[in-house]
Amino acid sequence: MECDPIGIVSTPFETTSEAPSQGFHEDAAGVVHLDEAYAAGLSGFDASSVVIVWWADRADRSVLTLDRDPSRGVFTSRSPARPNPVCITECDVIDVEGSTLRVRGVDMVDGSPVIDLKASLRDRRG
């Protein structure tokens, strides 16, 4: 199953070791730059939060257990290292202008490919 990037996300984190573990740091700001071809997918966007689905292109896809605790499998964690390095980060939205979303709460390495944006489950319109 082939995923095409729909854009990239700019963040303050240049390496995987700088990027925070998800959910523990929620103040870093970042920018999702959506490719123009997908801009219509943001029509009517007015939510205060967004789920960013991104691809950890620097993650090790060969591991099935955690380096820090080999008794735990990767599916018990949210570590980016896993067979399909699809990561999920829910961010607060600062503003949206055209195909650019400024957000708060990023944990991706700078330049990571974005594969999807979704409404938060807190948004009950589905």
Add this chain to the structure above:
Amino acid sequence: MECDPIGIVSTPFETTSEAPSQGFHEDAAGVVHLDEAYAAGLSGFDASSVVIVWWADRADRSVLTLDRDPSRGVFTSRSPARPNPVCITECDVIDVEGSTLRVRGVDMVDGSPVIDLKASLRDRRG
């Protein structure tokens, strides 16, 4: 970016029209059948909930706005129809046996490919 299925999920929903909109029905039970090659990824699994990342292989990838409201882009929703039909469903775990997870709260069409399992954000070990 190529995603390989790590298993499939069995659910009571045979068609997309039968499958409930995410978050609105939370009682349907389903079973994740992980491929044996990925079973080690479940080692030590003891959580009461799990995030299932699945591929909506019957979704229309060509749309950027919602059929039900063309003023809204797909990225304002959680509809499976979107450029990369990666879907996220958080389920309660009934039990785990080997590479089989019985869960509650499914909304996938029966037989959908699973591409990842993650700890819930409620699990603060990350």
